Amino acid sequence: MLDLRFIRENPESVRRAIRAKQLPDAIATLDKLLLVDEEHRLLRQDLEEKQAKRNASSKEIGDRKRNGEQADELIREMGSLSAAVKRLEEKSRVLEAQVDELQLEIPNLPHESVPYGESEHDNVVVHERGEAPSLDFEPKPHWELAVERGWIDLEAGVKIAGAGFPVFRGVGARLVRALERYFLDRARERGYEEIIPPLLVNAASARATGQLPDKEGQMYRLEEGLYLIPTSEVSLANLHRGEILDESLLPLRYVAFTPCFRREAGSHGKEVRGINRVHQFDKVEVVQLTHPELSYETLEQMTEEAEELLGELGLRYRRLLMCTGDMGFTQAKKYDLEVWSVGQGRWLEVSSVSNITEFQAQRLQTRFRPGGAGGRGRPEMVHTLNGSALALPRTLAAILEQYQRADGSVVVPEVLRPYVGTELLE
């Protein structure tokens, strides 16, 4: 959510941002917001004047009564004034609610370093790293390789839950767990605090991180009104909702391994085969709350950290800088990391690292006080960043495909051997 005063004072910047993000509907929302906001402020002026009068009169009444004087006439006058105040208060509440709702539909501004673009085709490849091995046999896609070996059982998943709920078994499950532990350990070494958060969140939390109202259709919703998290970013970012933090606590770094649940309605076809796109998957997610001045620097660091993981696994990967049109509602700047899938001959997104600037903090009301708690500085919004480090299924798919041998066995990447306990899976 953008600061209302900022929107009011910089409507042209906001309009440009909306166009750049390819969200034409939001132009009308912005115009309406400016209109309703203006109406609301005029009404407030009238209201506050009447409130001031009311306060003065009731104070006068109190004084007179204390002195044993008559106040009946004044009390009679107050009747109509109070009624007017009540009317205006009610109207003000309605307008304010409208402003809030409209404000929620205004996207974050892209950073100036983000290239303008209309779609994913305009994303910029920042760099490509690593080498894929040249195999002297036809590599299989993971859904053949792992299914033949019984490491991934898609049919069992269909029976138990439905399509998009893969079952990992035996060696497959062990590899998943090795990756989780490896990613978590690396994050801990870098100073992230490990968190085991709730997998269900209430509407207030989903709203605060921007899942609601924009992405309601992405989440599974329970009868109780709770939502299954689509990413642990939601839980982690909400750790400090409504708090004013001591400046010395920043940056706060959190890492969580959790399952993620996504409805992925309407996505079918070749690209979603195997475990490329599923309704439930595991992900190690990092979230940082930083000082506003450091967030872009932090974005680079976090992206490099995720890249290191891919490098250490020996995978070929590339970094994309997302263009304005492909970036999403809440982000100011975002990098995607894609890993090369040897068996499928295509790139797979395994990480997405974003700087949300203060957009999320506005909704979260997560602030810090410059100069320490109780100090003089006015509270400022923290900046929030999040990134996958990494998403499990596609990373696993890439590993299986790249490290496969002609006989169908798979070599374990060196960094995972301590966790798997063997060098070769067969």
Next chain:
RNA sequence: GGAGGGUUGGCUGAGUGGUUGAAAGCGGCGGUCUUGAAAACCGCAGUAGGGCUUCGCUCUACCGGGGGUUCGAAUCCCUCACCCUCCGCCA
């Protein structure tokens, strides 16, 4: 599920319906003292929004959310949410 108690500023914690935006303590900031620091003492300091003759003045709202009673509500009533205690139930 049943009964009761609670929710106040960054934190802890007072608060008879009318100078209570709110005591006190902690923590914070500034100063005195000190070679420096600590201690002690003095002073400053909530959040959000609006207006103006805008480096300041002023108004309004905010004591969990919403509603009500009243000329006037942190204080009384209703309702919702959350927390705590006891009982029951399940592990």
